[in-house]
Amino acid sequence: MRRSRRLASTVLLLTAGIATACTSEGTQPHGGDGPWTLNGLVATAAGAxxxxxxxxxxxxxxxxxLGIAGVADTDVILSVKDGVCQVTPLPASLTEPTGTAPTSVGAPRPAGHASSDAHQEFPGTILDGKYTAASAQLQPFQFATVGCSEKAMAVQxxxxxxxxxxxxxxxxLQVWREGQNxxxxxxxPEAIHGQAPKQSTS
Structure with missing residues (x-):
């Protein structure tokens, strides 16, 4: 994995119904207690x-x-499900539902052993408070890293x-470009910090 070892990350790659989760301690994390703020957000109109x-x-x-962003010819879908922040790419030209669930990258709701924003790298430069992180190759892009916190999620x-x-x-939803990413x-909004968007999100 190309990410710094300073980042206590959780990797969760969902494809064809197979989910794998690991932490630096080798144990599967558990979500936090009580209502999850991200679950309480209004869903966006995504279409059937x-x-x-x-x-x-x-x-x-x-x-x-929770949000859909367009990157080249791909729709990047940000969603939550079963205590996991999930990022899924779909072709922007899709007119019929896929027969099987597309490949996604997900990170679970943070718990006691989650990283914090003291880390001076993504997602700590974007998300406020404790978070988990997952990284994987995600076609059609080279690589994707998702961060999941109590109040926000972010993907690079x-x-x-x-x-x-x-x-x-x-x-x-906020979208911006940082270099080649x-x-x-x-x-x-108060849980998303770091560099202000370089383009209009309207």
Whole structure:
């Protein structure tokens, strides 16, 4: 994995119904107690094609889609489900739901052993408070890192070429470019900090 060892990360790659979770201690983390702020956010209008693709078998249950960003010819879907912040790429030209759930990268709701924003790197430069993080190759991009906190989630996508990321939907969605990467965040505004967006998100 290309990320710094200083970042106590959790890796969760969801594909074809297979979920793998690990931490630096080798144990599966547990979510926090009480209501999760991200669960309380209003879902965005994603459309049946996207919703049914995210929830396609072997996935179970219904994801709450919080935001959609456009990066090149791809829709990047930010959602929460079963205590996990999930990032899923789908072709922007998709007109019919996928037959199986697409590959996603997810990080669980933070618990006692989560990292904090004392780390001077992504996602600590974006998310306020404790968070978990997951990183993986995520087609059609080179690499993606997602951070998950109590009040916000963020994803950094590498390998976007000359694309200018755009906001498509989501009341609290913020999208901007940092060098050769796209950064997408959704959640309570006071929980998202760091570099201000370089482009309009309207």
């Amino acid at each position: 094609t996207i919703q049914r693709s995210i929830d396609a078998p072997p996935s179970k249950g219904t994801a709450k889609i 996508i590498e390998g976007i070429g000359g694309a200018l990321p755009m906001k498509k939907s989501g009341d609290s 796209a950064v997408i965040a959704v959640g309570l």
